[in-house]
Amino acid sequence: MLQVAKATFIRNTRVMLRAYPWSFVIGHILAGVYTVLFAFFAYQYVFDRQLDPRFASYAGSPDYLSYAILGGAFYSFAVSTLMNVSRSLITELREGTLEALLLTPSSRKGYFLGNVSQQLMRTIFEFAVILLAGSLFGLTLGGANSGGAIAVWLFSTAAFFCQALVLGALMLRFRDTYITQNTLFVAMAFLSGVTYPVAYLPEWLQPLSMLMPLTPALEAFRACVILGKPLATSAPALLHLGILSLIYLALGTAAIRRMEKRVLESIFG
Numbered sequence: 001m002l003q004v005a006k007a008t009f010i011r012n013t014r015v016m017l018r019a020y021p022w023s024f025v026i027g028h029i030l031a032g033v034y035t036v037l038f039a040f041f042a043y044q045y046v047f048d049r050q051l052d053p054r055f056a057s058y059a060g061s062p063d064y065l066s067y068a069i070l071g072g073a074f075y076s077f078a079v080s081t082l083m084n085v086s087r088s089l090i091t092e093l094r095e096g097t098l099e100a101l102l103l104t105p106s107s108r109k110g111y112f113l114g115n116v117s118q119q120l121m122r123t124i125f126e127f128a129v130i131l132l133a134g135s136l137f138g139l140t141l142g143g144a145n146s147g148g149a150i151a152v153w154l155f156s157t158a159a160f161f162c163q164a165l166v167l168g169a170l171m172l173r174f175r176d177t178y179i180t181q182n183t184l185f186v187a188m189a190f191l192s193g194v195t196y197p198v199a200y201l202p203e204w205l206q207p208l209s210m211l212m213p214l215t216p217a218l219e220a221f222r223a224c225v226i227l228g229k230p231l232a233t234s235a236p237a238l239l240h241l242g243i244l245s246l247i248y249l250a251l252g253t254a255a256i257r258r259m260e261k262r263v264l265e266s267i268f269g
Contacts, residue, residue: 001110001113002110003110004110004111004113004114005110005111005113005114005117006114007114008110008111008113008114008115008118009114009117009118011114012114012115012118012119013118013121016118016122029076029126029129029130031076031079033129033130033133035068035069035071035072035073035075035076035194035195036068036069036072036073036130036133036134036137036139037137038195039064039065039068039069039072039137039195040065040137040138043064043065043068043138051064054199055197058197058199058200059197059222060222060223060226060227061222061226061227063140063226065137065138065139066138066139066140066225066226067195067222067226068194068195068196069130069131069134069137069138069139070134070139070218070221070222070225070226071193071194071195071218071222072130072134072194072195073127073130073131073134074127074156074194074214074217074218074221075188075189075192075194075214076126076127076130077123077126077127077153077156078156078160078188078213078214078217079185079188080119080122080123080126081116081119081123081157081160081161081164082160082163082164082167082181082184082185083181084115084116084118084119084122085112085115085116085119085160085161085164085165085168086164086165086167086168086171086181087168087171087177087181088111088112088115088168089168089171089172089256089259090168090171090172090175090177112161112165116157116161116164120157123157141225143227143228144224144225144226144228145224145225145228145229145230145231147231148223148224148229148230148231148234149221149224149225151231152217152220152221152224152231152234152238153221155217155220155238155241155242156213156214156217156221156241158245159213159217159241159242159244159245159248160213160214162213162244162245162246162248162249162252163213163244163248163252164252165248165249165251165252165253165255165256166248166251166252166255167180167181167184168252168256169252169255169256169258169259170255172256172259172260172262173255173259173262187208187212188212188214191205191208191209191212191215192209192212192214192215192218193209193215193218193219194214194218198215210240211244213241213244213245213248215240216237216238216240216241216244217237217241219234219237220234220237220238220241223237
């Protein structure tokens, strides 16, 4: 498995350095920076620095700019992880290499592990650039619990990987990437509390936000970074994140196997 992961990591890195995926990196960075700018200008000139009294109780802090900037940066990280992992198999299909991959006895776990490991390089770079831009517009990190934030970031990477398996199976099923992924990304931005607390959503929508791993991940990450709380205080959010990860992992693994079988049948049937 590790050998397959290493080979996949090296191949994807070479492709990233030599071909088109740099456009995705730049696009994700710009999307995150746009979120930062939108939050800044809305707070400064639309809301005139006035917040709803309920915001501090919902968010745990009156620092809206840090809240929104961290939300935009983490959302960009989630989108990058989901996109890079979920598109791997359908990219193989479009390039004509999927049947060769499926017919080899190589570890499928190693293949996906190589994909998620390689994309970590991209997301770390993207995340750092967005945080740097955010620091120019009001992001404060002086009291952050860095160790807890890194731990939440790693747990979230695993959760988004599990969700990406389900998304990848849907892409193979419908032979589509843009409509499938963009529908999910819009739902995540709207439901997961990226720029405003989930409590502002209508009550009938709030349970849907609990199905998104981004929701508890953002809650735990903000608690560590904005409030400087120890990781133990975010145990309920991390437990929620872990349960969602296991559910998505089970669904994604089963769905990927089924889609692989259908693809082989369509090719050789």
